[in-house]
Amino acid sequence: MNDGVIKDGGYDVKLVNEAPAEVDVFCVVCTLVLRDPVQLQCCTRHLCDSCYQKCAKEASSCPVCGTVPTQAFPDGAWARIVKNLKVYCINKQRGCYWENELRLLQDHVDVCSCDMIACPRNCGFSMERRNKEFHLSSICRLRPFKCEHCSAGGTYEAIMQVHFKECAEYPLDCPNNCTTDTIKRKNLKAHILETCPLEMVKCQFSEVGCSFICQRKDMAKHLDDCMQQHLMMTMETVRHLKLRVQSLEEK
Numbered sequence: 001m002n003d004g005v006i007k008d009g010g011y012d013v014k015l016v017n018e019a020p021a022e023v024d025v026f027c028v029v030c031t032l033v034l035r036d037p038v039q040l041q042c043c044t045r046h047l048c049d050s051c052y053q054k055c056a057k058e059a060s061s062c063p064v065c066g067t068v069p070t071q072a073f074p075d076g077a078w079a080r081i082v083k084n085l086k087v088y089c090i091n092k093q094r095g096c097y098w099e100n101e102l103r104l105l106q107d108h109v110d111v112c113s114c115d116m117i118a119c120p121r122n123c124g125f126s127m128e129r130r131n132k133e134f135h136l137s138s139i140c141r142l143r144p145f146k147c148e149h150c151s152a153g154g155t156y157e158a159i160m161q162v163h164f165k166e167c168a169e170y171p172l173d174c175p176n177n178c179t180t181d182t183i184k185r186k187n188l189k190a191h192i193l194e195t196c197p198l199e200m201v202k203c204q205f206s207e208v209g210c211s212f213i214c215q216r217k218d219m220a221k222h223l224d225d226c227m228q229q230h231l232m233m234t235m236e237t238v239r240h241l242k243l244r245v246q247s248l249e250e251k
């Protein structure tokens, strides 16, 4: 998890008081406050252990005075001096007022309300620790969530992106916009096939040759208007059928 303080190189912290002039507080390589200081044998300067290891890998000469070969030794007394320096919290700019000795910094950062932490549900979101509860309850895409239309439960993301596309109780608009009311998904098909006044429908007499198509609400008028024609078409069909039956019987 996030430990708040970068592990490579020195401590990226601001000192509360000015650095004492007589001691190396800052690493000569990374210029940050010394972490696990080692002392160079050649010129007695200090640098972070990790910075020294990095330099030693690249060149055998001292990064400060150039002596070849160079050697360095851990300096525990120096480490204590540096760790007793007063520093501000690394989250000062986000509003944390904490200031104390460097050796106490990590314990503070672990609980600092301004520290950035990753969502414990691994949603990919980071937030200040003080906003964690709000994130988990109201923002996190992986928070538990219930469909408001039926009793289905899941994560917010699953309900919104998957369940809402198939929930039988989900309210939809009529594709013909026949009403400002919504229609439950499970009723929409029947609505369009059986009742929607704006759905285009074929005349019931299409079977006997009427090709008229109109919105359902206008069909009654067509049936009224064309009663005569429908009757003629029906008669014509009956006549054909009769002839058909006769010819079949003759075979």
Ligand SMILES: [Zn+2]
Residues within 6 Å of the ligand: 009, 010, 027, 028, 029, 030, 031, 032, 034, 035, 047, 048, 051
């Ligand atoms: Zn360093």
Ligand SMILES: [Zn+2]
Residues within 6 Å of the ligand: 040, 041, 042, 043, 044, 062, 063, 064, 065, 066, 067, 070
């Ligand atoms: Zn040197």
Ligand SMILES: [Zn+2]
Residues within 6 Å of the ligand: 089, 090, 091, 092, 096, 097, 098, 108, 109, 112, 113, 114, 115
């Ligand atoms: Zn803090």
Ligand SMILES: [Zn+2]
Residues within 6 Å of the ligand: 119, 120, 121, 122, 123, 124, 125, 135, 136, 139, 140, 141, 142
């Ligand atoms: Zn989250």
Ligand SMILES: [Zn+2]
Residues within 6 Å of the ligand: 147, 148, 149, 150, 151, 152, 163, 167, 168, 169, 170
């Ligand atoms: Zn649902």
Ligand SMILES: [Zn+2]
Residues within 6 Å of the ligand: 174, 175, 176, 177, 178, 179, 191, 192, 195, 196, 197, 198, 199
């Ligand atoms: Zn409709």
Ligand SMILES: [Zn+2]
Residues within 6 Å of the ligand: 203, 204, 205, 206, 210, 211, 212, 222, 226, 230
């Ligand atoms: Zn018709």
